Amino acid sequence: MPDVATVPAVAEGAYESAIFQERSCSTPGHVTSMHLHRDVAGATFYHEERTLGRDPVNGYHIYFHPRRDRLEPAVQFLEPGLPPLNEWRLLASKAGTPLLLRSQADVHDGRFTAGSHHFPMDGTGLAPRVLLVFEGTLRVGSERLWAGDILALPAEQRTFHIDAAADLLLIHDRAKVRATSRC
Numbered sequence: 001m002p003d004v005a006t007v008p009a010v011a012e013g014a015y016e017s018a019i020f021q022e023r024s025c026s027t028p029g030h031v032t033s034m035h036l037h038r039d040v041a042g043a044t045f046y047h048e049e050r051t052l053g054r055d056p057v058n059g060y061h062i063y064f065h066p067r068r069d070r071l072e073p074a075v076q077f078l079e080p081g082l083p084p085l086n087e088w089r090l091l092a093s094k095a096g097t098p099l100l101l102r103s104q105a106d107v108h109d110g111r112f113t114a115g116s117h118h119f120p121m122d123g124t125g126l127a128p129r130v131l132l133v134f135e136g137t138l139r140v141g142s143e144r145l146w147a148g149d150i151l152a153l154p155a156e157q158r159t160f161h162i163d164a165a166a167d168l169l170l171i172h173d174r175a176k177v178r179a180t181s182r183c
Contacts, residue, residue: 136166
C-alpha cells in the first residue's frame with residue numbers, strides 16, 4: 001500500500017455550505033510536507049500532515065463555505081471521544097457545539113448497532129444531506145453502503161438500516177436547497 005492514497009469524493013460546488021476536497025489513507029509515520037492550500041473563501045494557508053499511531057489512517061478533508069466573505073481563516077482541532085450508541089451527536093454547527101462553523105451547515109456523528117434508525121431532520125425536510133460511512137455496512141433505501149462510501153441523501157429519506165455496527169458522519173447543508181445525487 002502506498003503511504004498516501006487520495007480519492008476525490010464529491011465534486012466541488014455540489015453543495016452550498018460544504019465541499020469534500022478529498023479522502024485519503026496514510027500509513028503510520030507518513031509526513032505530507034508543508035504545502036499550500038486555498039480555502040473556499042479564497043484565502044491561502046500552508047500546513048503539514050503527519051500520521052501518528054501504529055495503524056493506517058483513513059481521513060477526509062471537508063471544507064465549508066463561510067456564510068460571508070473575508071473572514072479570517074481558522075483551524076480547529078478536537079478529540080471528541082466516542083458518541084453515544086444509537087443516537088446522533090451534533091458535533092459542529094454555527095453555535096453551541098464543540099466545533100464552530102462559520103457556514104450554514106450542521107455536522108452530526110453517530111455509532112449505531114444493527115437495526116433500523118432515523119436520520120436527524122432539519123424541520124423542513126428539504127436541506128441536502130451527505131452521509132459518510134467510516135465503518136460498518138448499512139442500507140439507505142435501496143442503496144447498500146460500506147466503509148468509505150459517501151452518499152447524497154434524498155430529501156425524503158428518513159430512515160436507514162444497519163447490517164453491521166457502523167460509525168457515521170452526516171452533514172446537513174442549510175444554506176440553500178439544491179438537487180443532489182449519488183456521489
